[in-house]
Amino acid sequence: MLRIGIIGTGAIADAHIRGWRAFPDDARIVAVADVVPGRAAAKAADAGLGDVSIYEDTDAMLREERLDIVSVVTPPSAHAGVTIAALDAGVHVLVEKPMAPSLEQCDAMLAAQRRSGKVLSVVAQNRFRDDTATLKAVLDSGLIGSVSHVRVDSAWWRGVPYYDLAWRGTWEQEGGGCTLNHAIHHVDLLLWLMGRPSEVTAMLTNAQHDNSAVEDLSVAVLRYERALAQLTSSVVHHGEEQTIVVQGAEASVSQPWSVHADVTQPNGMPAEGGDPARTARIESFAATRAPLAHTGHDGQIDDVIRAVLDGRPPLIDGEQGRAAVELVTAIYEAGIERAHVRLPLTAEDPYYRSAALIERAPRFRAESALDPSLA
């Protein structure tokens, strides 16, 4: 039985608690930690965890509990410190997204993974969805031909009070706005579907959140060999209509699922009704994909359990967590410097460390407008 610890017991810890408990034959939560006194005990009681150890000091928990795996569910600024301590203590780690606010911290986490030989997985639960898995399978099948364009709308809506929480809405602690903290899910999906772009440009703004210093909207354009992608990252979109649309030479496919296949007339204009046979081929390929046994956080936790028990790498490892942070960093660099940023970003890039971002990012709203007493 794998002994599981939860570090950080705020909002999303519930998804981890549910996830680990979905596999009672393999894993059991034995310890819960949070730096705020009383919080871990309250979460354990609310979740009905029963007889678990409660800690305010993560290092003490790592020393005393002989844990196999921890979920790191702290704010992003604490991910690197806690993850490295856990790996160095010989404990496998599932860390929430974003992996860390800077590439420097991601690389320190990767170094700890390598020296420990333990599993490090970064949460990207949207890969464990049937609609995104179908999109990926269709793309990999080659049925839509070479890709020309991808449109990703990472459309979220958050009201003004969302940014009242002290660590949110700051470049120093949240590490950025919706591009890093909301769109990272879609950034990961885009990288999964298309790989790393060669070049990025972007614009950032804060359209609606007077209590936040970070962006609440960004629009980025990404270059692939011949294709372009556009990524909108937003917490100002009413209705949160999140979409990925991939245009190939033969057809377009999207999530939510739809297929269109145009075909040319002799004069180059699209024929009415498109190509029903091609559409049917793609539809039937998609329909034959077996549904996932577990979805969302449960799906990823299942994968981490199998990786630990079978001694194999997890499906979403630290390199992939880093890749998402790299693309977000490039979007910030492009937006702040009004530049075209080439990838990959190395340690020589000024934005590799948080310091450049913290120093150069625009404060869309004055820090003095933020109320530090709201924790």
Ligand SMILES: NC(=O)c1ccc[n+]([C@@H]2O[C@H](COP(=O)([O-])OP(=O)(O)OC[C@H]3O[C@@H](n4cnc5c(N)ncnc54)[C@H](O)[C@@H]3O)[C@@H](O)[C@H]2O)c1
């Ligand atoms: N995958 C998703 O869909 C999803 C959704 C929401 C949040 N998240 C991510 O999960 C993480 C946590 O977000 P949240 O909304 O639960 O935040 P939260 O503020 O509600 O909870 C974080 C908790 O961590 C505790 N904490 C802070 N530093 C700590 C440390 N060093 N050791 C132990 N505990 C510490 C805080 O006291 C707090 O209780 C963030 O990285 C966030 O981006 C992911």
